[in-house]
Amino acid sequence: MKTVTTRFGTFGVQDMVECYPYGALRAVIPAKGTVITTGHGAFIPRSEATDERTKTGASLEFYPDGALRSIILQNRTPIATPAGEVLAEQILFYPDGAVKRVFPLCGRTSAYWSQEDEAGLLMPFAVATPLCGVTAKFLSLAFDDRGRMRSFTLFPGQIVDMDTPAGPVPVRIGAAFHPDGALRSVEPGRPTPVPTPAGMVLAFDPDATGITGDVNSLEFDPSGRLKHVAMVRTKLTVRDQAGNEQEIMPAIRESLCGNSETEPVAMTMAVEAGRLVVRRSPKEPAITVVGAQSGDFPARAAILPPAGLFAAMQQSACHGAPVSF
Known part of the structure; x- marks a missing residue:
């Protein structure tokens, strides 16, 4: 049987042995009973x-x-992790x-x-995040090189409730954290009001x-x-310096279900220094809303009922055409 020598000892390997171009070992399937300490x-x-x-493939x-x-x-x-002991099938x-x-x-x-x-x-098992304990089925837990939790990823279909700076949010897919433990991001599991x-x-x-x-x-x-x-089912009304108002609403696309119907695309808002940057869809140019020195912005949001978005679009003359203020 062929053997390889590594930092973790010399052990037998099966047929699959992959090396880097200059010869260093890259990946192998080890022989049965191999122990890596x-x-x-x-x-x-x-x-x-x-x-x-x-x-x-290689293990x-x-x-x-x-x-x-x-x-x-x-x-x-x-395996012991900063979030607690985890039964693992793969470790990076x-x-x-x-x-x-x-x-x-x-x-x-x-x-x-x-x-x-x-x-x-x-x-489901319990994980200690920087903010709270979370019990769920997890796809993975990620850490930075200093042992601090970087993110967790949930199994599809799992939703957990978390307190965020914007209030309680039902979370799907996962959550990420800043190095100091503050919450970096979450993926809302359901449409959720957020200030x-x-x-x-x-x-x-x-x-x-x-x-x-x-x-x-x-x-x-x-x-x-x-x-x-x-954002979904949300309309932004933006006012320019002359007092004119324009409504900005999500773009519309053909339904991904292929039934010839249409559906709105999620609209995004980035909050930057002195401005809001809004995109009706990833394919459209950004709409910049400049704020006053006081931090106020000439924009107001309104959450629409399920049927209200399409009704508002039919009544709007500009339908959220991309412009800057």
Whole structure:
């Protein structure tokens, strides 16, 4: 049997051995019974596929300097993290050995193994975030190189309630944190009223499909001030210096369901120094609303009832044409 020598000892490997262009070991499938000892404990990497959900390919990956980058475990194994002990199937590391991301499950979905099948293997468990304890089914937990929680990612369909600088928000997909532990962002799980410099808006992004909770549509700066929000069923009325008013509403597209109907696109608002930057859709130019020195903005928001958005569009002469104020 072929063997390789690493920082973690010499061990047998199977046929799959991948190297960097200059020869350093990049990825392998180790022989059965191989044990990798790290600063976080001893782990047995996956050496064989046991069922249809087991991923194929390398279970050990290394950085160019030989440090361990990733390990997929033969069986779920406890690992101590800054958020508490987690039963993990995959662990990612920083080059210095600190835990980067932990995956409670690491299965593949196919015609024979669904996302629901995968989620059924996991029971909700408690995680200590910088703000509060959260109990749910998690796809992954991420940490920075100093051991501080960077984000958590929920299994699809999971929603947890969290207190945010904008008030209580039901959260799906995940949440991210600033290095000091302050909340960086969350993805609202349902349309939720949120205060902004223009007034109350309905925060929600129906197109949010984040693979991780690292980046979300409702964002805050370290002091808790709103930085960005995606809005539905919300109309902005903007007034120029001459007193003229213009309504800005979400753009409309054909339904993604392919039924020839139309649906609104989430409109976004970024809060920057002295201005609001609004986008009716990702494909349209930004609309800049400049504020007064007092921090007031010549814009006011109104949340519309479910049928009110289309009615307001029919009555509006400009339909939110992109202009700057």
